[in-house]
Amino acid sequence: MVLVILLLAPLAALQSADSVLSNSPPRSDRSSQLMCDPSFEALPSGFLATTGTNAAWEVQRKGREAIRERLVVACVDDEAKAKSGRKCLSLSIPKDTVGFEFVTVGQRLRLAAGKEYEASVWVRWVGGPDDPPAGASAISGHRSAIVSLWVRHRDGKGTFAGRDEWLFDNRWHKLVFHFGATDPDQRTLVYVSLLPNQKPADTTVLLDDFELAAVDASAEAELRSGNIIEDSGFDAQRSDGLTPPWSFVNRGGTSISVGIGGADGQRWVTLQMPKGTSNFESAQVWQHVDLRRGVRYEVSCRIRWDNFAFGARAPIVNYGIYHEGSHTWYGPVDQVLKGNGEWNTYRFAHIAPFAGQWKLYVQLNGWGNFGNAVTVSLDDFTCTVAR
Numbered sequence: 001m002v003l004v005i006l007l008l009a010p011l012a013a014l015q016s017a018d019s020v021l022s023n024s025p026p027r028s029d030r031s032s033q034l035m036c037d038p039s040f041e042a043l044p045s046g047f048l049a050t051t052g053t054n055a056a057w058e059v060q061r062k063g064r065e066a067i068r069e070r071l072v073v074a075c076v077d078d079e080a081k082a083k084s085g086r087k088c089l090s091l092s093i094p095k096d097t098v099g100f101e102f103v104t105v106g107q108r109l110r111l112a113a114g115k116e117y118e119a120s121v122w123v124r125w126v127g128g129p130d131d132p133p134a135g136a137s138a139i140s141g142h143r144s145a146i147v148s149l150w151v152r153h154r155d156g157k158g159t160f161a162g163r164d165e166w167l168f169d170n171r172w173h174k175l176v177f178h179f180g181a182t183d184p185d186q187r188t189l190v191y192v193s194l195l196p197n198q199k200p201a202d203t204t205v206l207l208d209d210f211e212l213a214a215v216d217a218s219a220e221a222e223l224r225s226g227n228i229i230e231d232s233g234f235d236a237q238r239s240d241g242l243t244p245p246w247s248f249v250n251r252g253g254t255s256i257s258v259g260i261g262g263a264d265g266q267r268w269v270t271l272q273m274p275k276g277t278s279n280f281e282s283a284q285v286w287q288h289v290d291l292r293r294g295v296r297y298e299v300s301c302r303i304r305w306d307n308f309a310f311g312a313r314a315p316i317v318n319y320g321i322y323h324e325g326s327h328t329w330y331g332p333v334d335q336v337l338k339g340n341g342e343w344n345t346y347r348f349a350h351i352a353p354f355a356g357q358w359k360l361y362v363q364l365n366g367w368g369n370f371g372n373a374v375t376v377s378l379d380d381f382t383c384t385v386a387r
């Protein structure tokens with residue numbers, strides 16, 4: 001979601017249709033637990049106010065004033081509702097929450113360079129059915145609650161890692177992902193957000209056992225140097241459509257189109273999203289890249305806002321690197337484009353917590369662009385080993 005304006009809660013995508021929620025029990029060994037009071041047992045029951053950035057549990061409410069006061073975070077003292085112990089946390093948003101309005105709770109922690117971390121939390125959508133409807137997915141249009149579990153580096157102002165999950169039933173689900181600290185000199189915000197529904201509804205989600213732990217992992221050898229992206233400037237492409245190593249796909253609709261711009265030897269790719277594209281629709285350009293565990297990479301590309309106009313709302317381009325095996329996104333994720341019509345370079349650092357195949361991508365989402373037409377061009381992708 002909007003980084004510059006709203007700071008938080010990447011709505012990473014509508015692309016993860018199949019859920020990988022885990023129902024495994026919590027770890028018995030919590031000796032490496034880094035979150036303070038992860039089960040909320042020491043928290044006074046009742047409403048939690050919005051806080052500053054130095055609170056034990058940081059609470060943020062984002063949105064219009066009339067919405068903010070109805071975004072509720074509360075500690076629930078009820079053994080029947082808690083996942084563990086007596087207490088859990090509830091997050092609620094009203095039906096008329098839209099776009100970039102959401103509530104967030106988390107902790108800011110100083111993490112160590114060269115370590116791998118596992119973030120996890122148990123979540124439960126109390127208003128959901130006992131069983132998920134057949135075929136339910138992020139683009140199926142079924143009733144759902146959308147929960148984000150993310151970290152944001154650089155004291156809450158840098159790049160992201162994490163995942164959005166669509167909950168379709170009222171069971172407890174454990175969300176998990178792994179990451180490395182790309183900016184260890186500053187604190188990293190580890191947080192959960194409850195996001196607006198694609199179909200508006202009053203929504204309440206319970207949280208419990210919100211944990212962060214260091215994981216034993218050593219870096220693999222990475223012998224490559226230089227840019228590991230193939231056809232990084234699209235100069236091997238022809239004007240009649242995108243071909244490997246690049247791919248393009250529409251999700252949830254077909255109104256977003258891809259084109260090849262420029263002339264032979266100087267190509268770029270253009271994504272065009274018409275006005276009024278629905279919240280359920282997205283489209284993505286990507287290339288698979290093979291990464292080594294624990295290695296730090298520097299990633300960049302150039303993006304041009306082609307239909308830039310003075311005073312127009314800057315589009316949000318979903319940009320980063322995605323791990324399909326764990327459904328986790330890393331990078332700027334919701335990149336608000338700079339307010340000009342020039343080519344601008346967008347960079348991020350990535351420490352791969354998994355070896356093997358990753359997807360370097362740029363995606364346009366109907367969701368988050370408020371029905372506006374967006375045309376952007378992409379060029380010169382790089383991924384190099386940081387030395």
Ligand SMILES: [Ca+2]
Binds near residue numbers: 082084208209
């Ligand atoms: Ca608890």
